[in-house]
Amino acid sequence: MSTFRPPPAIKATGLRKSYGDKVVLDGVDLEVPEGTIFSLLGPNGAGKTTIVQILSTLIGADGGEARVGGHDLARDPAGVRTAIGVTGQFAAVDNLLTGHENLVLMADLHHLGKAEGRRRAADLLERFDLVEAGRKTAGTYSGGMRRRLDLAMCLVGEPQIIFLDEPTTGLDPRSRRTMWQIIRDLVAGGVTIFLTTQYLDEADQLADRIALLDRGTLVAEGTPEELKRLVPGGHVSLRFAAPEGVAAAARLFGGLPYDRDELTLQVPSDGRVASLKVLLGALDAESVEVESLAIHTPDLDDVFLALTGGPGRPKEHAR
Structure with a gap:
């Protein structure tokens, strides 16, 4: 008897993107199972942000195909946007509004009713331990609180897939671990996470699978343990x-x-x-x-350095 395998949350084939004569993505294939954490690693200029921008409909690809949340990226970008949430490297919160007001604003943008928007805002403030802070303006928040509010705002629309671009940049160790636990809890609830990070220990701790991107092409993919076995030294x-x-x-x-x-x-x-x-x-x-x-x-640092040319490689313009 065959076992049913649900369709992947994200599947991309042959993604290509160039800016003038600069090739940023050169035929990238990706497949992310539902309810998992997939981490994309690579040096600056490798094309990580470009992939996130394409898969989240912010920019178009020059070639290739992709389905995100069951929606064709080229034919149904609106459907893709209903299925996803995106948080960037910097918390996109309004400093002049309170935490509660930021969440209610997101609810309005998702066309939720007034009562439903307030209910969802209250639920998210409690979920992210921001009930008391929710009455204060976001400009008074610490870095960790801002990141939690940013992720809470992303969840107002109840996305199936969340793109997290450098979610713990600038956070202290305690705040990083708090964010890690929030991410694990989201996945336990069925959400799929597409994570880009410069912290290799973060990918090692969180990711079910990791892909390593270098100069616009995937040079390795697998579980953290599988990747560690690719380099000598064990x-x-x-x-x-x-x-x-x-x-x-x-x-x-x-x-x-x-x-x-x-x-x-x-x-x-x-x-x-x-x-x-x-x-x-x-x-x-x-x-x-x-x-x-x-x-x-070997740890992921060894893998990263071995497969991307190590230190001393020429610096490229990051996208």
Whole structure:
């Protein structure tokens, strides 16, 4: 029996965009499942913002096709706009209005009735822990409060898909983690998140899948763990109780160097469970006992630098 697979929240094929002779996107394919967090990473000038602008109907593509929330991007941009919410790098709130008034204004723009608009504003203020702040003008808010209000305003229209462009830029660590939890809660409720961020740890913490964009093309895509296995440097660190054990293990794996004082040995590994079973099985077959082990894999910084040319690449105009 075949398992039903819902259509993706976002599917793009062959997206292209140029400005004069500058190619910004060169045939990008993307697929984002419903109810997941998809993160797009890349250096400045890679084309991240351009993709968000195209998929959110702010600009047109020069080529390719896309469906967002079940709506064809070219034929039904109005349908796309009803399905999405967008927050930019800077909170788009009116500093002269209170938090409540900002939300009511968004409700009016969505043509909600007066009673429904006030109800939704009150619900969102409570949801984002802004009830007391909602009576104060947004100009008095901290950075974290402004970002929460901005996201609350995005939710007034109850979008199926939210584009978050650098959602935690400039926030302190506590505010960042608060925003992360809000994002997780949204996804738990069925919302799809398309995230762009310069914070690689943020993508690692939040994203179900990550795509890495460089010079207008996708150079890698997968789960955070899959991407980390693309670059060398992963290893299993083994600790032994006796010098004889570490020496025997070193011989078993081809004469690897080991730390005689710490009784540790590093064996190259991609960190997968299957690889770990093979490693431990080889030790067990030779009756070599391991006291403890730790798995070390490259982080997303290593992946980013390896796949985008690393530091020292020429700077390009960011879009």
